[in-house]
């Protein structure tokens with residue numbers, strides 16, 4: 001039974017992110033620190049931000065924001081980002097031309113409690129750009145504004161889905177990036193090919209709508225960044241979710257490079 005159930009490696013943010021902070025002390029390309037801290041139910045909680053600068057390319061660095069564990073009971077994305085940053089410290093060429101800003105645990109209290117909602121009982125992923133008073137949302141909205149990202153990737157897992165899928169709402173570019181990412185990640189886990197996923201009409205694992213208030217760029221940002229949500233089946237073995245996520249992210253970055261090269265040559 002236990003081999004079939006996704007088991008969190010850790011529910012302790014310090015255990016998860018401490019080694020990464022130590023690595024940042026030794027690896028000049030990696031920085032780690034506080035995006036913000038907040039007080040909830042008698043305790044202070046840290047929302048940590050990591051930055052990884054890939055080797056320079058001929059173009060300006062492409063700024064990508066990556067977000068995980070907005071829902072505290074979805075550890076696969078957080079684990080994937082930690083593993084990725086650890087690997088990138090040895091193999092930075094994998095993100096040549098990229099400037100990554102990474103938030104492995106966007107919902108620290110939910111992560112500690114293993115709950116979807118934060119400790120105050122809110123689903124953070126319905127609160128963005130609605131004048132929310134939630135401190136986690138205020139911290140992340142500030143980061144989304146100052147980050148001025150060229151692309152945003154948010155990682156989730158869904159315990160009602162038996163396969164991989166994603167949201168590509170808004171720009172056509174989103175679909176062009178998500179399609180190959182889903183294809184590549186199918187090496188590790190099946191795709192959800194249902195006609196309806198999470199209550200939305202879906203086509204080959206792609207959904208073109210999304211909920212109000214999900215994490216996204218500020219509405220006024222021009223041009224709008226590409227914006228993808230990648231979902232793994234939460235009940236699959238966590239290692240497969242991590243592998244599927246990492247190959248999806250790197251496929252998006254590779255495809256975005258190709259897209260930019262074409263648009264410059266037009």
Ligand SMILES: [Zn+2]
Nearest residue numbers: 071074156157
């Ligand atoms: Zn989620």
